[in-house]
Amino acid sequence: MKQFLAVFFMGFKYLWRNPLTVSVIICFPIVFILILGNALSSYITPVLDFEPLHIMYVTDNEESMFAEFLKTEDISRFLDIEITDEAQAVQSVTDNDICVAIFEKNGEISIIKSSVSSVGTSVVLAVIDSYIQVSAAAEIAIANGANPFEVFRAINSEFAVDAVPLGNRVPNAMDYYAVTMLVYIMLLAGMNGLELFNKSLISDTGRRIMTAPVSKSTLICGLVAASTLTSFLQGMITFVFTALVYGVYWGERIPLVLVTLFAVVLLSQALCIFLILLFNNPGPPVAIIQATFFITTFVSGGYAKISFGGAADKVLAYAPNALAHTVIFGAIFGGNEGRMMFSLALLFALAIVFFVLAFFVGRRKLA
Amino acid sequence: MIVSMKDIVKRYQSHTALDHLNLSVNQGESIGLLGPNGAGKTTAIRVLTGLTGADSGEVMLFDSPMKENAADIKKRLGVVPQDLALYETLSARDNLEFFGKLYGIKGAELKTRVDETLEILGLTDVAKKAPKKFSGGMKRRLNIGCAVIHKPELLILDEPTVGIDPQSRNHILDFVVDINKKGTTVLYTSHYMEEIEKVCSRVCIMDSGNVIADGSVEEITRSVIFEEVIYLEVKEPSPSLPENIKKIQGVKSCDVDGRNLTIISKSDSQNLARILEVATPFIILGVSANRPTLEDAFLSLTGKKLRDGDA
Ligand SMILES: Nc1ncnc2c1ncn2[C@@H]1O[C@H](COP(=O)(O)OP(=O)(O)OP(=O)(O)O)[C@@H](O)[C@H]1O
Ligand SMILES: [Mg+2]
Numbered sequence: 090m091k092q093f094l095a096v097f098f099m100g101f102k103y104l105w106r107n108p109l110t111v112s113v114i115i116c117f118p119i120v121f122i123l124i125l126g127n128a129l130s131s132y133i134t135p136v137l138d139f140e141p142l143h144i145m146y147v148t149d150n151e152e153s154m155f156a157e158f159l160k161t162e163d164i165s166r167f168l169d170i171e172i173t174d175e176a177q178a179v180q181s182v183t184d185n186d187i188c189v190a191i192f193e194k195n196g197e198i199s200i201i202k203s204s205v206s207s208v209g210t211s212v213v214l215a216v217i218d219s220y221i222q223v224s225a226a227a228e229i230a231i232a233n234g235a236n237p238f239e240v241f242r243a244i245n246s247e248f249a250v251d252a253v254p255l256g257n258r259v260p261n262a263m264d265y266y267a268v269t270m271l272v273y274i275m276l277l278a279g280m281n282g283l284e285l286f287n288k289s290l291i292s293d294t295g296r297r298i299m300t301a302p303v304s305k306s307t308l309i310c311g312l313v314a315a316s317t318l319t320s321f322l323q324g325m326i327t328f329v330f331t332a333l334v335y336g337v338y339w340g341e342r343i344p345l346v347l348v349t350l351f352a353v354v355l356l357s358q359a360l361c362i363f364l365i366l367l368f369n370n371p372g373p374p375v376a377i378i379q380a381t382f383f384i385t386t387f388v389s390g391g392y393a394k395i396s397f398g399g400a401a402d403k404v405l406a407y408a409p410n411a412l413a414h415t416v417i418f419g420a421i422f423g424g425n426e427g428r429m430m431f432s433l434a435l436l437f438a439l440a441i442v443f444f445v446l447a448f449f450v451g452r453r454k455l456a
Numbered sequence: 457m458i459v460s461m462k463d464i465v466k467r468y469q470s471h472t473a474l475d476h477l478n479l480s481v482n483q484g485e486s487i488g489l490l491g492p493n494g495a496g497k498t499t500a501i502r503v504l505t506g507l508t509g510a511d512s513g514e515v516m517l518f519d520s521p522m523k524e525n526a527a528d529i530k531k532r533l534g535v536v537p538q539d540l541a542l543y544e545t546l547s548a549r550d551n552l553e554f555f556g557k558l559y560g561i562k563g564a565e566l567k568t569r570v571d572e573t574l575e576i577l578g579l580t581d582v583a584k585k586a587p588k589k590f591s592g593g594m595k596r597r598l599n600i601g602c603a604v605i606h607k608p609e610l611l612i613l614d615e616p617t618v619g620i621d622p623q624s625r626n627h628i629l630d631f632v633v634d635i636n637k638k639g640t641t642v643l644y645t646s647h648y649m650e651e652i653e654k655v656c657s658r659v660c661i662m663d664s665g666n667v668i669a670d671g672s673v674e675e676i677t678r679s680v681i682f683e684e685v686i687y688l689e690v691k692e693p694s695p696s697l698p699e700n701i702k703k704i705q706g707v708k709s710c711d712v713d714g715r716n717l718t719i720i721s722k723s724d725s726q727n728l729a730r731i732l733e734v735a736t737p738f739i740i741l742g743v744s745a746n747r748p749t750l751e752d753a754f755l756s757l758t759g760k761k762l763r764d765g766d767a
Contacts, residue, residue, distance in 0.1 A: 294543060302526070302530035
């Protein structure tokens with residue numbers, strides 16, 4: 090126990106004295122959410138006032154949800170949208186009269202852009218991005234039992250939070266986005282600890298520790314505890330930030346949300362320490378963790394829902410992101426209690442599995 | 457017997473790093489492991505401290521095998537690795553405290569030990585600073601501090617003075633001599649024979665994974681180098697002088713070239729004194745002797761220089 094505490098305190102200090110970790114821990118989530126959040130949250134007053142940007146819009150359905158979305162006041166504040174035909178739009182872009190044209194065909198959205206204004210292009214991309222978020226939010230709300238028509242109306246009335254009292258609250262785009270991002274960030278949190286793990290298990294310092302009378306399991310537990318606590322604090326910072334600055338609604342069951350985030354952090358740490366012991370090198374774990382959770386974030390509807398169909402979808406429903414979303418959205422907007430608890434238990438179980446694997450590999454690797 | 461390594465073989469893929477190595481260290485001894493790059497010194501220490509397993513052979517520390525008694529053995533052992541093994545972003549004090557705690561030291565005792573260690577190694581003023589801001593010599597000293605905080609019975613140092621200034625180097629050497637005098641058994645590896653001569657009572661010369669000579673510095677040089685050269689400059693040497701010198705037992709030849717006499721003699725004799733005695737009636741202008749050094753012994757044993765690129 091004394092040795093565990095020694096490793097824990099050392100690890101905690103190490104993580105917080107490392108300028109890189111600290112900046113990643115504190116700034117990364119805030120910057121991340123700030124940049125992307127700004128594109129989304131229409132209720133944050135634009136810093137710069139500018140003339141609406143003139144663009145063209147070609148659609149095969151002027152009543153589509155996207156068309157309605159483009160008509161909202163928030164959008165028209167900075168986009169001056171002219172509905173036209175394809176030939177005209179292409180010509181205007183080619184002549185550099187406008188910087189971007191948006192096409193909607195069979196519900197699919199694409200753009201063509203001119204070679205000049207990249208600022209204009211990014212504004213339009215941000216709008217399309219917001220739309221994707223909003224539709225994902227709508228999908229969740231509908232899946233959670235909201236009336237589709239009401240949801241649609243709510244979205245069109247300024248992403249409104251208060252507009253649709255249907256027993257359950259309907260998430261606005263930012264609410265939805267904050268959950269997805271926080272889960273994503275927490276899944277990557279194990280990487281905060283990788284440098285500490287590498288230092289203490291693999292490097293020369295690690296070998297020196299192995300000449301001291303400390304067991305591998307004590308060492309692993311102490312390191313993971315330090316890194317878990319650090320990452321969890323990171324999560325808390327982001328959590329409070331989203332609630333205060335963006336007014337994200339985290340529901341009435343905050344403890345359940347936090348326990349879920351904790352499970353996600355623990356899982357990430359266990360996975361990281363297992364991988365670094367397996368590869369004896371922090372490189373592969375970074376690549377694996379980033380790739381895996383980037384994909385599962387997509388798959389779990391984090392950005393735009395992707396379907397692989399059939400068996401793959403069934404398996405991917407158990408991706409850590411999906412499990413965490415089930416619990417957190419359930420906690421905020423009301424969900425099937427049994428399914429939520431099962432998902433939460435499964436998250437903890439996954440964490441334990443990777444821990445056991447880490448001990449197993451560690452015992453074999455460290456003499 | 458504090459250390460006993462018998463017939464150790466350690467292979468890395470096709471390369472044999474330790475080739476039937478035998479090494480033993482007695483209580484209170486200060487033993488130097490001298491060998492060129494790649495001789496297998498670090499590998500020997502890794503096998504000894506249990507960081508890597510040997511392919512065959514037997515390792516005993518404090519009369520028991522590491523596997524059976526790891527916790528107890530490790531407590532009595534202090535290891536200074538060849539490469540710096542610290543937490544560069546934590547303060548010197550934090551590093552010492554952490555390693556102290558791993559060895560089960562706590563509370564007031566820990567504080568005293570940390571203060572003592574900082575003092576002895578001359579790091580008190582920078583205790584709160586992180587080693588990444590240290591000079592090479594300071595880092596090396598802290599690297600040693602972390603291995604002695606728990607007062608080990610056996611201290612193993614793997615090239616502890618690599619790449620540092622002479623002042624830090626002397627500090628470290630004095631420290632090792634001192635700790636050995638106080639009863640700590642020392643195993644010291646280096647490719648600097650001056651260091652080994654200063655710190656160690658016994659030397660093992662390693663080459664290609666094997667100990668090829670073992671004994672005191674004098675024993676080793678004597679066993680390898682048989683002759684020394686003595687140069688004598690005398691004001692007006694008489695023809696009888698070389699004749700008389702040649703009569704001294706162990707002198708093999710004495711050539712005269714004007715004032716200069718070049719004498720070749722058996723190396724372990726006390727012949728320099730005897731030659732001077734014979735030459736007393738003359739006015740002696742100069743004397744010098746080329747005593748064989750450990751370096752010469754090493755060269756003659758292995759056909760190699762101790763360090764790459766040295767003249
Ligand atoms: N992990 C390893 N994998 C493969 N070969 C190794 C490994 N460690 C050491 N060797 C090889 O074993 C031999 C002995 O290396 P070792 O580090 O023990 O030498 P050394 O005497 O400590 O040298 P130096 O004075 O340079 O520190 C060298 O030829 C080295 O290349
Ligand atoms: Mg070495």
